[in-house]
Each structure stands twice: as structure tokens, then as C-alpha cells.
Amino acid sequence: MLDLMAEPRLDAERRWKAFNEGYDPADAHVGVTEISVKGASFQQVMAVMNGAVSNTSGIAANPEHYIVIGDISTGQRGMEVFGMFGEPVFVHGVADKGIPEDLPVEPDPSYPLTVCGSMLLKSDDTPIHVGACHMVRPTQDGFDIKSTFFCPGKAPQAIADGHKYHFAIEIVNAARTASGAADK
Numbered sequence: 001m002l003d004l005m006a007e008p009r010l011d012a013e014r015r016w017k018a019f020n021e022g023y024d025p026a027d028a029h030v031g032v033t034e035i036s037v038k039g040a041s042f043q044q045v046m047a048v049m050n051g052a053v054s055n056t057s058g059i060a061a062n063p064e065h066y067i068v069i070g071d072i073s074t075g076q077r078g079m080e081v082f083g084m085f086g087e088p089v090f091v092h093g094v095a096d097k098g099i100p101e102d103l104p105v106e107p108d109p110s111y112p113l114t115v116c117g118s119m120l121l122k123s124d125d126t127p128i129h130v131g132a133c134h135m136v137r138p139t140q141d142g143f144d145i146k147s148t149f150f151c152p153g154k155a156p157q158a159i160a161d162g163h164k165y166h167f168a169i170e171i172v173n174a175a176r177t178a179s180g181a182a183d184k
Contacts, residue, residue, distance in 0.1 A: 001045070001066055002067075004087060005079065005087075005090075005106050008038075009087065009089065009090055011087055012087040012088060012089075013056065013089060013126075015025060016089055016126075016155075017122035017126060017128075018123075019128070019152045020055075020126070020129055020152050021154065021155075023151065025150075027104055028149065028150045028161055029153060030104055030148055031145040031148070031149045031161055031162075031163045031164040032146060032147070032148075032149075032164065033145075033147045033167040033168050033171070034145070035144070035145050035147075035171050035172070036144050036145075037143050037144075037171065038139075038142040038144065039040060039166060040175045040179040041138070041143065041178075042138065042143045045046035045137065045143075045175050045178045046115070049170060049179070051068040051069070053075075053177070053178075059152065060064075060173065060177065061085070061169075061170045061173045061177070062080075062170040063169075063175040064080050064081040064088075064102075064166055065078060065079075065080045065091075066078075066079040066080060066088050067079040074150040075092065075094050076092060076093060077091070077122055078090075078092070079091070082107075082163060082166075083158060085158050085159045085162050089117035089122070089128075091120060091121065091128070091130075092122045093117045093121055094117065096117060097114065098113060098114060098151065099133060103113075103118065103133060104150050105129070105148050105150065107135070108135050108146060110137060112136075112137065113136040113137075113138070114134070114136070115134045115155060116133040117131045117132055117133075117137070117174055118130065119131050128152075129150070129152050130149075130151045130155075131149065132145070132148065132150075132167070133147070133148045133150070134147045134148075135147075135148075136158070145171060147171065149163035149166070149167065151163075
């Protein structure tokens, strides 16, 4: 896959480096998706999304995922299109159980659990200030999730807007898999 996507991947890397020149979190684009999930816990859904259930579950959760290797707790590599915009980019990162100070996301005290991550280019570890912050509120039969995508202000707003749909597709498909509904 990496060989097949070499040319568009390198083009995407050049573009993300340009988007990050002079990065300022105050100017970042943000897209927020809020979903209520029933029939599966956040931990079950995250295990599907991050590939811990199987080496294909993260890919199956969203058609914009081309590669998902590892899990977000110990380190994950992946290739995806951000926000249904442009070519896929090969990145890596590790989750953080808080909101790092360089992210353009404010905590919401009504969501007691937070998992955030920011991506770096896999080729040379350049931080591209693209990532997600998932704030979670457990419910009796599932959870509510507020997922915030962020990217540099020099990137098109369409990337953050498109990632709202990306999150919805990913979370719903992962919840269906985690609850067994995808098999019905």
C-alpha cells in the first residue's frame, strides 16, 4: 500500500508541512461531532476503532482508513484521508488522557473521560497539528461522545468540516461492530 500510494503520500506530506508553517492553535480549524451510542461501551468501541480487536477493524470502521497498525495506547501508525479532503497521509501518534496545551480544545466538565491525540508525519516525525479529542460521558446503556477534530488554520476549513462526517461514520461503524449489530 505504501508503495502504491508513494506519490500522493509525498504530495500530502508537502501540503501538511506548508499548512503548519507558523502554526498557531488559536487559528486552528475545528469540527465537532456529538453522538449517543447505545449497546456498547466506549472501551469496546475504541478497541474496534484503534485496531485492537483485529488488524482490520480500524480499517473497516471507516473507508478513509487505508492502513491502521498498532493501537492508540502504545503507538499507532496509519494512513488516512483527513476530512474527506485530498490525498491520504501516513502518520503516527499516541493517545493522551488529557488535553495537551497546544490543542485548540477546551475541556467540557460534563464529559468525565478524555482521550486526545495529535499526529506526526511517519516519514520524519514532523508534528502536523492534526488530531482528535474525544470527550466521553458514560450512560446506562452506552455513552455520549463529543469528538473534536482540529487542523492548522492554513489548511482548508473543509478538512475540519469533512472530519465531522468522518468521525460519525467511524464511531457508528465501530459501535455496530462492538455491539455485534454489524453481523446482523
